[in-house]
Amino acid sequence: MPPYASLIRLSADAGSRYVFGDQAVVGFVPINNANPDLKWETTDQTNVALDYGFGNNRFSGSLEYYVKNTHDLLLTVPVPQPAVVGDRLQNIGKMSNKGVEFSLDAQILNRATSSWSAGLVFSADKNKVIDLGTTPFYITGIMSGQGQSGAPSQRILAGQPLGTFYGPQYIGVCVANCGPGPDGVSTGPVNDPSRADDPKPGQQLFNHYTVDANGKLVLSPNATANPGGSDFVILGNANPKYALGLRTSGNVGKFDFSMLINSQHGQKVLNETALVYETKSNAINSKNFLAGALNDGVGPKEPSIFSNRFIEDGSFWRLQNVTVGYTFDLPRFTGTARNSRIYVSGDNLALKTNYTGYDPEVYTDAGLASKGIDYLHYPRARTITGGIRVAF
Amino acid sequence: MIKSLGATGVLTLLLIAPACTDLTEVPQSSITPDHFYRNEGEAVGGLASIYAGLRNFNGNYYQVTEVSTDEMIVPTRGTDWYDGGVWLDLHHQTWGANTPAGLGQIDGAWTDLFNGVARANVLLDALKGANFATKPGIVAEARVLRAIYYFGLMDLYGGVPIVCSDTGNPLCTGIEIETRERNTRAEVFKFIEDELIAARPDLPVTWPAAMNGRITQGGADAILASLYLNAQVFTGTVTAAGLQPGTARWQDAVTVSDRILNSGTYQLSTDASIGCSTPGCGWRSNFRADNGNSLENILVIKYLNQPGLGLVLAMATLHYNQYSGGETPWNGFSTLADTYNAFDPADLRRQIFLAGPQVNQVTGLPVNDRAGNPLVFDPVIPDDTKASESMGVRIMKYPVDPNHLDRENGNDYVLYRLAEIYLIKAEALNELSAANGPAAVALINKVRERVFNPPKPLVTTLTQQQIRDAILNERLYELTDEGKRRQDLIRMGAYQRPWLFKAVASQTQPYRILMPISLKQLGTNPKLTQNAGY
Numbered sequence: 001m002p003p004y005a006s007l008i009r010l011s012a013d014a015g016s017r018y019v020f021g022d023q024a025v026v027g028f029v030p031i032n033n034a035n036p037d038l039k040w041e042t043t044d045q046t047n048v049a050l051d052y053g054f055g056n057n058r059f060s061g062s063l064e065y066y067v068k069n070t071h072d073l074l075l076t077v078p079v080p081q082p083a084v085v086g087d088r089l090q091n092i093g094k095m096s097n098k099g100v101e102f103s104l105d106a107q108i109l110n111r112a113t114s115s116w117s118a119g120l121v122f123s124a125d126k127n128k129v130i131d132l133g134t135t136p137f138y139i140t141g142i143m144s145g146q147g148q149s150g151a152p153s154q155r156i157l158a159g160q161p162l163g164t165f166y167g168p169q170y171i172g173v174c175v176a177n178c179g180p181g182p183d184g185v186s187t188g189p190v191n192d193p194s195r196a197d198d199p200k201p202g203q204q205l206f207n208h209y210t211v212d213a214n215g216k217l218v219l220s221p222n223a224t225a226n227p228g229g230s231d232f233v234i235l236g237n238a239n240p241k242y243a244l245g246l247r248t249s250g251n252v253g254k255f256d257f258s259m260l261i262n263s264q265h266g267q268k269v270l271n272e273t274a275l276v277y278e279t280k281s282n283a284i285n286s287k288n289f290l291a292g293a294l295n296d297g298v299g300p301k302e303p304s305i306f307s308n309r310f311i312e313d314g315s316f317w318r319l320q321n322v323t324v325g326y327t328f329d330l331p332r333f334t335g336t337a338r339n340s341r342i343y344v345s346g347d348n349l350a351l352k353t354n355y356t357g358y359d360p361e362v363y364t365d366a367g368l369a370s371k372g373i374d375y376l377h378y379p380r381a382r383t384i385t386g387g388i389r390v391a392f
Numbered sequence: 393m394i395k396s397l398g399a400t401g402v403l404t405l406l407l408i409a410p411a412c413t414d415l416t417e418v419p420q421s422s423i424t425p426d427h428f429y430r431n432e433g434e435a436v437g438g439l440a441s442i443y444a445g446l447r448n449f450n451g452n453y454y455q456v457t458e459v460s461t462d463e464m465i466v467p468t469r470g471t472d473w474y475d476g477g478v479w480l481d482l483h484h485q486t487w488g489a490n491t492p493a494g495l496g497q498i499d500g501a502w503t504d505l506f507n508g509v510a511r512a513n514v515l516l517d518a519l520k521g522a523n524f525a526t527k528p529g530i531v532a533e534a535r536v537l538r539a540i541y542y543f544g545l546m547d548l549y550g551g552v553p554i555v556c557s558d559t560g561n562p563l564c565t566g567i568e569i570e571t572r573e574r575n576t577r578a579e580v581f582k583f584i585e586d587e588l589i590a591a592r593p594d595l596p597v598t599w600p601a602a603m604n605g606r607i608t609q610g611g612a613d614a615i616l617a618s619l620y621l622n623a624q625v626f627t628g629t630v631t632a633a634g635l636q637p638g639t640a641r642w643q644d645a646v647t648v649s650d651r652i653l654n655s656g657t658y659q660l661s662t663d664a665s666i667g668c669s670t671p672g673c674g675w676r677s678n679f680r681a682d683n684g685n686s687l688e689n690i691l692v693i694k695y696l697n698q699p700g701l702g703l704v705l706a707m708a709t710l711h712y713n714q715y716s717g718g719e720t721p722w723n724g725f726s727t728l729a730d731t732y733n734a735f736d737p738a739d740l741r742r743q744i745f746l747a748g749p750q751v752n753q754v755t756g757l758p759v760n761d762r763a764g765n766p767l768v769f770d771p772v773i774p775d776d777t778k779a780s781e782s783m784g785v786r787i788m789k790y791p792v793d794p795n796h797l798d799r800e801n802g803n804d805y806v807l808y809r810l811a812e813i814y815l816i817k818a819e820a821l822n823e824l825s826a827a828n829g830p831a832a833v834a835l836i837n838k839v840r841e842r843v844f845n846p847p848k849p850l851v852t853t854l855t856q857q858q859i860r861d862a863i864l865n866e867r868l869y870e871l872t873d874e875g876k877r878r879q880d881l882i883r884m885g886a887y888q889r890p891w892l893f894k895a896v897a898s899q900t901q902p903y904r905i906l907m908p909i910s911l912k913q914l915g916t917n918p919k920l921t922q923n924a925g926y
Contacts, residue, residue, distance in 0.1 A: 007424050008424055008425060008514070010424065016440065018701075019696045019701055020440075020606060021603055022684060022802075024698055025437075027437055027443075028428065029511060030514050034569070080570060080571050081510070081913070081916075081917070082506035082509040082555050086503040086507070134918045135915040147468075147472045152476070196893070227477065229488050281471050281778070282471050284469065285762060286761075286781075303474035
């Protein structure tokens with residue numbers, strides 16, 4: 001929390017400069033809105049946990065369930081205008097997190113010269129925004145890149161978790177005679193203005209929704225090529241349904257080994273890299289495009305339009321670490337060296353996923369509480385480390 | 393032992409309790425308005441920040457007012473310029489409270505303009521307790537600036553909350569951040585008018601060169617003239633069926649225009665008055681990087697070729713290869729072929745458009761497109777969702793600053809200039825009476841005189857309706873790219889006319905003369921009601 005966040009403060013920042021004559025004049029501008037009612041957010045947390053062990057503790061582990069309710073969340077949110085800037089830090093709304101965590105460890109083998117243990121950790125967390133005060137939603141997940149500047153991909157909505165994708169639903173590519181468009185008008189010859197919003201061959205098609213008298217969304221039989229307004233709907237969220245980790249370690253004589261596998265399942269990832277670069281019309285701008293666009297049926301001049309077409313299942317299994325080592329004494333070398341060790345360890349050795357980008361585990365910052373957006377994100381490095389330890 | 397621990401606990405609680413409930417912060421290392429703006433230097437710093445907000449008129453406001461008309465289009469060019477559909481939404485006139493542009497530029501302009509109001513309010517509130525000789529002038533400038541921001545809000549959204557803390561005005565009840573109801577559009581109109589009239593006497597007629605760009609009496613008058621010109625729209629009500637016109641103020645428009653025209657402060661820039669030789673260069677000098685000297689410009693947004701202080705409109709329109717030095721242009725904003733063709737080829741004002749074979753705007757050398765072929769701008773855009781890099785005529789009213797720094801150009805952006813005052817007076821005279829026709833045409837011809845060689849005046853025998861049409865056209869030729877087209881089309885009942893790529897449905901949606909209030913703002917301030925039709 002920055003100091004003096006509750007007060008209106010002045011600063012001579014760059015945006016407040018102006019020009020009189022032909023000279024820049026320093027301006028003093030209020031840089032934040034006052035909020036005298038600011039207070040700490042509060043969290044009520046309940047945990048129920050069970051630690052267990054049986055078979056002389058050959059099997060052990062824990063089971064935990066938690067419910068965490070946060071009130072008066074401290075969020076930087078839009079304020080009623082006029083105000084010196086668009087938003088301020090406010091205590092807004094309620095959010096709940098609940099989840100279970102289960103772990104099981106087993107001592108499979110435990111002898112004088114060899115041992116082997118294995119364990120698993122399972123967790124499932126559920127995040128939900130309960131209440132946002134009067135505000136229906138906050139816009140976030142602000143995308144970047146050519147042709148996507150500033151376009152939002154996520155909304156924070158009451159009743160939904162953070163990281164909820166929001167946009168049009170892709171239904172396919174128009175092959176021929178896809179009209180009428182959302183206006184339902186389709187008369188006259190092909191070039192007639194009344195057919196201006198008819199989807200044309202090569203265009204992407206999206207579900208079109210109308211809003212009925214009760215404010216409910218109704219799916220229109222007419223698809224649209226230019227989605228907007230009520231065509232934007234919830235497209236899933238970036239939170240895994242559950243995560244599973246497996247670990248094992250042991251030794252045989254002076255050899256030791258360990259392995260760690262982690263996985264996440266059910267989360268959505270926006271492959272924004274594909275949205276921008278897996279589009280044929282890059283060629284119009286004399287740029288290359290990714291091969292995936294070659295056979296997608298979309299016309300060569302069509303824009304890249306954000307939709308669930310580029311939101312993918314980000315489930316993955318990752319072989320996070322394997323280490324093999326050998327411990328030995330070196331009495332002849334120094335007369336004193338004992339417990340010296342030579343080892344080789346590999347990180348991020350294998351990734352199994354259906355995600356088509358480099359890596360579904362991404363943390364691109366794209367605005368307030370956004371997550372799961374992959375835009376030109378560097379893939380994780382695969383590292384192999386070897387080492388020798390000589391102890392004196 | 394136990395007893396003494398208990399006593400310590402109680403004592404600690406007593407010590408902490410007052411600190412916990414009273415969280416008032418007394419800043420030692422940060423300035424707040426409560427102890428600032430106490431002398432002229434500090435007040436001018438506050439004033440500069442209110443002026444700085446004027447640059448937003450070249451941001452979201454500019455995009456909404458220009459791209460929603462036939463003056464400008466931002467076609468999607470392959471993977472470029474889709475931007476979530478905001479540009480198509482604006483030009484197609486399909487926006488709503490929850491659409492890409494509705495949550496984009498239409499929402500952004502609301503915040504931008506109200507930020508300007510709030511900055512003015514902070515200074516005006518703090519100055520109530522200050523005392524120094526130049527205070528009345530600074531207060532007057534701040535009030536006019538606030539009126540400009542309210543003008544933009546009233547223009548786009550209709551009635552908006554009037555917020556101020558000025559002494560003696562019953563409308564001013566405090567500037568705290570609160571949910572507030574909308575005032576009517578007529579009330580906002582009245583507030584702007586009253587503020588301009590009240591502030592005017594404390595403003596200078598001209599400023600010395602070092603203060604060029606600050607608001608003058610002529611600046612306040614120009615805003616008033618524009619206010620009166622659009623009074624029937626601005627004081628009317630808008631229902632789903634369209635505008636119920638309010639009270640016309642044509643005579644006031646004439647009176648205020650005359651005050652400017654007869655002031656002797658301003659004159660039209662002609663080739664002779666500027667002393668330049670290329671035909672049309674006098675007119676063009678109002679937009680060049682040295683246009684701080686223009687005697688025609690009445691109120692401008694000041695720009696300088698320094699980081700964050702320059703005009704960047706050239707970047708939005710020029711092709712990637714048409715600029716040299718520190719920045720690659722973005723190749724976006726264009727005009728419609730019909731609008732380009734509406735200009736008489738003999739009209740020197742057509743020079744603002746770039747069509748046909750192209751040169752680098754800095755070096756003057758021919759340029760190629762990205763594929764290596766000569767760059768030729770084709771006026772025809774067959775489909776605005778899939779244009780190529782060279783489609784569309786570009787608008788270069790503000791020539792590149794020869795001393796530009798990266799993207800920053802020092803051309804001042806014109807808000808009001810004398811030529812528009814002539815056209816405002818012509819229109820008001822024509823509306824007052826058909827008998828004023830010849831006088832109105834004479835004023836239009838005054839504006840045409842310098843941009844045709846040989847001269848091509850309008851005939852004085854035009855009917856009232858013909859003059860009306862001629863003024864709408866003349867304002868397009870004279871004022872393209874100056875953010876006036878939307879107001880003009882609305883005032884003339886022509887904003888719902890069909891033009892290329894505009895949604896057919898918009899022709900029967902006359903409520904679109906007001907923008908929607910975005911869902912975001914409606915949620916943030918539940919006391920706001922939505923405009924009719926949305």
